[in-house]
Amino acid sequence: MGAETVLITGCSDLGTACALRLFRAGFRIILIEYDRPLDIYHTRTFGAAAYSGCKTIEKITARTIANAVEIGNIEPEASLHHFISFQSANREISLLSQSDSSILSEINIDYTLIANPELYKSIKENLPESKLIGFSSLQSLMDCRGGYIVSDEAPYFGRVIYPFLDDEFIKPDTKNRRKETLLQVKAPIEGVFTASKTVSDRVNKKEEIGKIGDMPILAPVDGQISGMLNSGIIITAETVFAEIDFSGGVKDVNIISKENFCLAGAVLEAVLYESRMPRRHHPINRDASKDTKK
DSSP: OOOOEEEEEOOSHHHHHHHHHHHHTTOEEEEEEOSSOOOTTTTTSGGGHHHHSEEEETTEEEEOHHHHHHTTSSOTTOOHHHHHHHHHHTTOEEEEEGGGGGGGGGSOOSEEEESOHHHHHHHGGGOOOOEEEEEGGGTOTTTTTTSEEEOOSTTSTTOEEOTTTTOOOOOOOGGGOOOOOEEEEEOSSOEEEEESSOTTOEEOTTOEEEEETTEEEEOSSSEEEEEEOOTTEEEOTTOEEEEEEOSSSOOOTTSOOHHHHHHHHHHHHHHHHHHHSOGGGOGGGHHHHHHHHO
């Protein structure tokens, strides 16, 4: 039996962490991202492949069809079907763009992980039926009725909420929420962004971190740059182009956080439970199997 396929919508930190853990567990991974994503975390996510064609993280590579053609892995006339099959056989991850989503209805997808709800909603009509997995804080509870929800909020961070256990999702205690130490910097105007600093640089308050056109943008706080867009991208007003960690410590911001890998482990738990449970013993199918015996 071939590997089961997991479609992951979005190449964020969370989507990338899930892709890594599920891929290592033997699942075939298809990532889908916006055609031109604005990803301030591109140094540590597979989203960078949307521009460069490929991205390797921890010796696992995600590749676009254009890059596969460019390096001679597949012929220029090859279909997306062939590309995905080749990537699976070559032990790599397929990265599709939003404009490729129409092909997904013709592909056998076993699980759809909603790492980016907005992207998921935009391609939902092109997706075949599959088991859905979402996260509690990403407003995907309604999308995942009958599927699996992973809590990414206290008090049950990292817990899988199984659809057949009648679990009640308890809203997080906002009073005891951990103090936020990340500040996202938004563009005041529309224009071409030019970075004056790079990811992991230390900055002082009011030090220039970039420009929008000819307008210098100054750091609002002291800290370490934990995310930054590449130079040369046209952005609109209110677009997040940088993030500053003002916790006071020095971190390796080019690796995905342990929290996201923890959530990815919960996703793996849900997928393994669903895929390993014999259908006749599956809690969701017990009533149906009784009816069949009658």
